[in-house]
């Protein structure tokens with residue numbers, strides 16, 4: 001166990017009041033960690049949930065006021081209940097489609113986590129969205145009849161409303177090839193490499209240079225706290241000299257803010273395409289459910305999808321399908337969604353695992369901790385010490401994980417580091433667990449083994465660990 005003896009631990013426990021580069025023995029490290037253990041257990045600061053649930057991630061953080069709790073649960077009902085085709089008797093909930101991926105947010109974000117992955121073979125996917133992207137940023141997209149996202153579903157029409165409804169865009173065929181590998185200690189493992197084919201294309205062949213980009217619905221708890229990290233604290237990580245020396249560079253996406261008209265730092269989505277939680281939620285309504293709003297006023301029909309445009313005009317909405325008053329409630333729900341507390345971090349195995357996490361350099365991208373912006377407009381989320389384990393930056397993760405498509409500054413092999421808080425609870429809460437942007441990994445172990453590119457060194461070091469060390473690291477990851 002030489003790893004656990006003397007280690008040069010670089011504390012990217014960022015913005016915690018510690019000297020940046022310390023070198024100390026394992027004993028000291030454990031003592032030091034004990035000092036911050038209580039904080040570390042309280043993953044979301046005041047926005048940690050009060051009691052750990054085994055049934056759902058959906059609880060407001062304990063810092064929410066009574067009024068906020070009420071708004072949270074009203075917002076939740078708009079997140080949970082299915083939207084219906086307009087016109088209908090329930091005007092507050094109609095406007096679905098014409099093209100859409102699912103009828104409700106919760107269909108993909110089951111219990112605030114990740115709904116079941118698509119099965120192999122051909123299917124109409126739900127929680128696995130196929131976005132459509134291009135292999136270089138310069139391509140002219142105007143002839144892309146499908147738009148930026150494949151919607152496999154279309155609203156049905158009552159007789160007499162419209163003679164020919166638009167076609168759904170495509171179905172998905174998913175196949176895996178198995179890859180065999182071996183740890184240094186001889187233990188074998190198997191990974192599954194996915195292949196995606198769009199089938200039953202409703203509008204002809206895909207445009208040239210267009211590729212499907214798979215996105216498996218992520219966990220959404222704690223997103224309000226990620227929204228509340230200051231730009232300065234993120235950007236400071238671009239200059240982390242130690243990481244750069246190791247071949248790791250935190251690159252932030254610069255994306256369009258629909259409301260301000262400015263290019264801003266990207267935070268949400270697997271390639272950090274949206275700058276704010278508000279815009280992310282508004283985009284989900286329009287892109288995934290077909291509900292127009294003040295951020296995205298047109299349904300996702302391209303100009304060539306004439307029947308879609310015709311169908312989008314049915315219904316009695318004067319303006320947008322979800323008014324700001326209701327959209328605000330869904331954003332409030334998302335902001336206040338609490339984070340589950342960490343478990344058992346004082347136990348020896350978790351403590352060893354934490355040291356290994358730092359020893360392998362995982363924290364260079366999975367930044368453990370922040371203090372959120374003191375000026376964040378929702379007081380309950382401001383100035384909180386949080387433990388999300390992400391830098392929210394883009395990293396080149398190698399060919400194995402590449403989708404080949406651009407999103408603003410993000411290249412075909414770059415992905416945003418996802419937060420790791422709560423990932424160990426997925427199986428218990430949703431009844432299944434899959435990891436990574438496309439849900440290919442069946443376990444945390446597989447997710448680590450897929451790391452390449454800038455994370456190749458960390459991945460290699462992981463394969464060199466003994467079984468006991470690997471178990472310690474995995475136990476730590478399941479506890480945070």
Ligand code: HEC
Pocket residue numbers: 079101102103104105106107108109126127128129131215216217218219220223267268269270271273277280281284285288289330334
């Ligand atoms: C059809 C499945 C689906 C539906 C329906 C859906 N989402 Fe998502 N959600 C996703 C996927 C996939 C992503 C990642 C998108 C990307 O990378 O472009 C995502 C991303 C998010 C994120 C960003 C999380 C992060 O850390 O980046 C939030 C927040 C979110 N969704 C909230 C919602 C809300 C609120 C609704 C309902 C209005 C909704 N989603 C509806 C699949 C879905």
Ligand code: HEC
Pocket residue numbers: 248357360361362363364365366395397401415416417418419420423434435436437438444447448451454455458459462477
């Ligand atoms: C160079 C930056 C970088 C380093 C170093 C790194 N990661 Fe990651 N990690 C990422 C990115 C980016 C993803 C998302 C990749 C994807 O979805 O395709 C990810 C995904 C993960 C996931 C899956 C999370 C989920 O919810 O799907 C786990 C678990 C994980 N990393 C653990 C680790 C561990 C443990 C280490 C150290 C051995 C490590 N990472 C090192 C950037 C990094």
